[in-house]
Amino acid sequence: MLNKIKNPLMFWPSPAALALLLVFAVGTALGLPMVGFGACVASFGFISYFVAANYDRQLGVRITQPQPWEWIVHVNGVEVGTIRDVDYAAILRKVLRDDYVATAQLASFLKWAIAIAAKTMIYVPVMVFWTLALIAVALPDELVPFLQKLSAEWHARPSDGVLLGNIIGVMGVFSVFSAFLTTPARSRCYTQAVNLLIRQHFDTPADGDVWVYRMPARGNHASGI
Numbered sequence: 001m002l003n004k005i006k007n008p009l010m011f012w013p014s015p016a017a018l019a020l021l022l023v024f025a026v027g028t029a030l031g032l033p034m035v036g037f038g039a040c041v042a043s044f045g046f047i048s049y050f051v052a053a054n055y056d057r058q059l060g061v062r063i064t065q066p067q068p069w070e071w072i073v074h075v076n077g078v079e080v081g082t083i084r085d086v087d088y089a090a091i092l093r094k095v096l097r098d099d100y101v102a103t104a105q106l107a108s109f110l111k112w113a114i115a116i117a118a119k120t121m122i123y124v125p126v127m128v129f130w131t132l133a134l135i136a137v138a139l140p141d142e143l144v145p146f147l148q149k150l151s152a153e154w155h156a157r158p159s160d161g162v163l164l165g166n167i168i169g170v171m172g173v174f175s176v177f178s179a180f181l182t183t184p185a186r187s188r189c190y191t192q193a194v195n196l197l198i199r200q201h202f203d204t205p206a207d208g209d210v211w212v213y214r215m216p217a218r219g220n221h222a223s224g225i
Contacts, residue, residue: 056096062089070217073198076208083201088212091201095193105189113179117171120178
């Protein structure tokens with residue numbers, strides 16, 4: 001059975017970790033209490049580094065110790081040839097170690113996260129307002145005392161920046177992980193870089209979806225170059 005793989009790169013944690021680190025740096029620069037948030041960022045960053053380093057090691061093993069399989073490559077649903085696992089692993093490792101691709105991926109990820117944060121700041125207050133308005137119409141006797149109590153507790157809180165820090169932390173985490181889950185294909189720089197190198201390997205000018213199918217290596221290998 002062939003294993004159909006879109007792109008086996010495992011770099012999804014890295015842009016998210018760096019984006020969370022940026023949120024932590026901004027909050028700290030503003031003098032906000034970000035210790036707990038910083039601990040979470042550090043833990044997530046360590047895990048991200050471990051995943052990337054482990055994957056790089058696995059690619060190195062595949063390059064130095066050829067595996068008994070090869071990859072059938074399809075571009076836009078059309079088979080263009082096969083590639084040895086050694087060559088495919090070399091392509092993946094080259095992209096992994098490309099600083100330009102990493103920078104472009106981080107910039108693209110941050111741009112998408114900021115767009116989500118901006119939409120959240122607009123839509124959430126509107127949703128809360130209309131939700132409270134509907135509840136006020138349906139249950140006026142229950143909502144009004146609750147709002148009065150909430151207002152009193154709000155004004156009684158000390159203005160020490162804790163609430164603002166929590167808001168920034170929650171917004172940052174929500175935006176970063178929402179961006180991770182919804183990043184559009186045009187913003188996936190790692191995938192685009194791998195696809196470009198694969199098309200260059202086969203001298204295929206066509207742009208579009210690239211799929212690879214793993215299968216046992218055959219005796220006569222056609223590299224497609």
